[in-house]
Amino acid sequence: MTERLTCDVVVVGAGMVGAACALYAARAGLGVTVVDRGPVAGGTTGAGEGNLLVSDKEPGPELRLALLSNRLWTDLAAEPGLGTAFEYDPKGGLVVASAPEGLAALEAFAAGQRTAGVAAETVTAGQLRELEPESAPGLAGGVYYPQDAQVMPTLAAAHLVRASRARLLTGRTVTGVLRSRDGAVRGVRTDRGEIHAPAVVNAAGTWGGEVAALAGVHLPVLPRRGFVLVTEPLPPLVRHKVYAADYVADVASDSAALQTSPVVEGTAAGPVLIGASRERVGFDRSFSLPVVRALAAGATRLFPFLERVRAMRTYVGFRPYMPDHLPAIGPDPRVPGLLHACGHEGAGIGLATGTGQLIAQVLDGRTPDLDLTPFRPDRFAPRDEEPGLSGRRFAARDGNPGRRGRFVAHEEEAE
Numbered sequence: 001m002t003e004r005l006t007c008d009v010v011v012v013g014a015g016m017v018g019a020a021c022a023l024y025a026a027r028a029g030l031g032v033t034v035v036d037r038g039p040v041a042g043g044t045t046g047a048g049e050g051n052l053l054v055s056d057k058e059p060g061p062e063l064r065l066a067l068l069s070n071r072l073w074t075d076l077a078a079e080p081g082l083g084t085a086f087e088y089d090p091k092g093g094l095v096v097a098s099a100p101e102g103l104a105a106l107e108a109f110a111a112g113q114r115t116a117g118v119a120a121e122t123v124t125a126g127q128l129r130e131l132e133p134e135s136a137p138g139l140a141g142g143v144y145y146p147q148d149a150q151v152m153p154t155l156a157a158a159h160l161v162r163a164s165r166a167r168l169l170t171g172r173t174v175t176g177v178l179r180s181r182d183g184a185v186r187g188v189r190t191d192r193g194e195i196h197a198p199a200v201v202n203a204a205g206t207w208g209g210e211v212a213a214l215a216g217v218h219l220p221v222l223p224r225r226g227f228v229l230v231t232e233p234l235p236p237l238v239r240h241k242v243y244a245a246d247y248v249a250d251v252a253s254d255s256a257a258l259q260t261s262p263v264v265e266g267t268a269a270g271p272v273l274i275g276a277s278r279e280r281v282g283f284d285r286s287f288s289l290p291v292v293r294a295l296a297a298g299a300t301r302l303f304p305f306l307e308r309v310r311a312m313r314t315y316v317g318f319r320p321y322m323p324d325h326l327p328a329i330g331p332d333p334r335v336p337g338l339l340h341a342c343g344h345e346g347a348g349i350g351l352a353t354g355t356g357q358l359i360a361q362v363l364d365g366r367t368p369d370l371d372l373t374p375f376r377p378d379r380f381a382p383r384d385e386e387p388g389l390s391g392r393r394f395a396a397r398d399g400n401p402g403r404r405g406r407f408v409a410h411e412e413e414a415e
Contacts, residue, residue, distance in 0.1 A: 015045035018203035019160035020356030032166035047317025055145035061374035069354030086156035093148030185337030208342030223318035233270030262298030329375035
């Protein structure tokens, strides 16, 4: 038996971004259906650390989106019962340098961020030990970002879907995008029936390219694999999200090769989460001992006490990588009624609320809070062959530089 359900908008994907799109669209008065082939937060969201960061973003469109999202996360956390439910923790972020040259680069980067509205405080070596008493001796200092926060991502996605009161259809695979004779969207086809709507939001994360292809358009979303190491439960020995300066350069890198940089943070439940690794190996989920060893070694350089702590497990996820490091957000001019909200790479949790609000504003016919031009879904034009990028090379239209040119000096260069 098949169903034919009718609503105002179908959101494809029940991860964090899809949940936020559903919430803000519903609050705009739209009837929303969320559909996913798996459970809520069953993809990239469930393999994330829950970071809400402004600290790793240079001035530009992504930082503007991060600041908007940061304000919206703060508002959601203040709603009765909601922030507590998804373990919102405004812990702040701490970026550290091991040498004076690295600290100078951090300070220069932070100076640019301050002009864009980021709160960034330079931290001396002595102040660093006050903020993180268990941190390694001899670090040169760092920059503290009080706006950085954290949520428990699976809880956040689940509670935002619940708060939206959207119709939730899990365990249903979208097999096609329905279009009228004039090419406009009229819903989706699933393996259990059709869902009719004049608008479809592609919030499928790492699989956003596949959903786009169902509508006959190209979106170059690629998986970028990352591991996270989880320790045994501990007292609150790590107070902030703490990472080395080269983490920012790794995020901005275009390389398909393995990159690791130490990122350490505690959780409300007690375990410490240790990252971060990045590599483009397709959807290969196999365990990599060298990667995990590199993560552990980097973490102990920041926090020597971790050498005596047991690692309980690891998990792996795929960040939705885009060639210019910016997500696709907004209407697709190639298919009327199709909107995209995917390609956020490792920042999807933090950028979800802003993305959701922007999508809802477009759906509701309002002027978006941010200029969506840098996030245009059709900004990529396929060119000639390039192995490692799904057999294609992509150029950003309109000279969109994306997210490149970070620190003047990386930590490994400074050392």
